[in-house]
């Protein structure tokens with residue numbers, strides 16, 4: 029249950045310094061503030077494999093994993109703290125990655141400003157196979173409008189799953205949304221993040237071990253229409 033979850037009233041009221049202390053300078057910044065904004069989210073990050081891999085790849089960019097399960101979130105938090113502590117002195121590796129416990133289907137605009145994010149990852153989301161559970165899927169038309177709100181123009185939604193039915197569901201909803209346009213296979217093949225998400229998450233490793241299929245779909249956030 030997520031009844032006990034806490035959400036900031038707005039992105040400005042979030043204690044970002046707690047998550048990214050390296051980017052807070054108490055001499056010049058108000059409490060909770062940091063010198064840059066989160067730009068990449070790993071939604072339903074699980075055990076954090078992608079969050080960790082992206083943090084190493086984009087060392088100047090803040091990455092945030094979001095995970096609903098308490099123990100799993102705690103695991104990722106400990107994992108990131110250990111990585112930070114073990115990083116060579118002066119290098120500050122992994123200071124740019126953090127995790128929060130939250131339900132990504134709720135209140136994302138409380139965490140992020142309009143157009144703040146450049147990439148959102150949805151890796152191996154829970155499939156919710158049964159028809160009556162489909163509304164629990166993390167990609168729906170309504171939720172896509174929220175994702176479009178927090179994504180900047182040209183920002184990208186990455187999806188990957190081993191469940192063909194879920195892949196087709198996500199493609200159907202994204203294709204039908206006026207603010208998203210699919211990126212082609214050639215783009216996928218040349219994008220570093222596609223390569224990383226295909227191999228770095230715990231679920232992607234499991235699928236590889238079982239020789240399963242991985243279905244990928246990536247979409248670009250289009251400009252808002254003129255009114």
Ligand code: SAM
Pocket residue numbers: 071072073074075077094095096097100130131132133150151152153154166229230231232
């Ligand atoms: N992305 C990871 C990977 O590829 O290894 C984890 C995949 S796992 C199958 C799906 C994860 O999404 C689970 O850890 C689950 O707890 C989390 N999750 C499900 N619904 C969520 C929600 N509404 N908000 C945040 N996380 C959620």
